[in-house]
């Protein structure tokens with residue numbers, strides 16, 4: 001049962017001690033009677049969690065997933081609790097997808113899953129098993145920027161750039177369904193994405209630039 005780790009204030013696992021495994025093999029870790037309390041912030045957790053002696057693996061608590069990301073197939077064994085945004089950033093190193101709020105409010109983590117935009121902080125990586133995912137890294141083709149990327153450049157649609165990958169991915173989905181949007185429709189499409197810098201006007205202009213270019 002998950003609990004709160006007393007040292008790192010993070011959710012932790014309670015793992016029953018395993019005869020022949022637990023206490024002797026991992027003596028420096030946090031032991032409470034007959035149970036071992038761990039969270040991802042304990043030193044050495046990542047090293048240990050990948051090892052052959054990992055009790056999660058022993059009890060089949062790692063899950064195999066296989067999915068296509070930007071046209072490349074990836075297969076990994078992950079903890080079921082892993083969020084898609086963490087899988088992309090921490091496991092695969094695709095750090096173009098940003099994590100702002102982790103509570104489904106800012107939209108910085110938006111990616112495309114099977115053609116539709118989704119906030120990857122609200123999707124478990126296991127839920128994306130078997131899907132086609134596109135991240136900001138997959139947008140440019142053959143060294144050429146996508147019209148949306150061009151639009152943000154031409155219309156000064158970014159300042160710090162933190163929100164930009166999420167803005168572009170949600171607009172990518174939106175423009176595929178609404179090739180000739182009104183300004184109001186663009187603003188509605190962006191309602192789930194927060195920018196702290198630009199005031200939004202230039203982001204709307206960037207979307208209009210892309211819509212014009214993509215519709216010829």
Ligand code: FES
Nearest residue numbers: 100101102107121
């Ligand atoms: S990090 Fe996903 S919505 Fe903010």
Ligand code: FES
Nearest residue numbers: 159163195196197
């Ligand atoms: S450009 Fe800074 S948050 Fe949008």
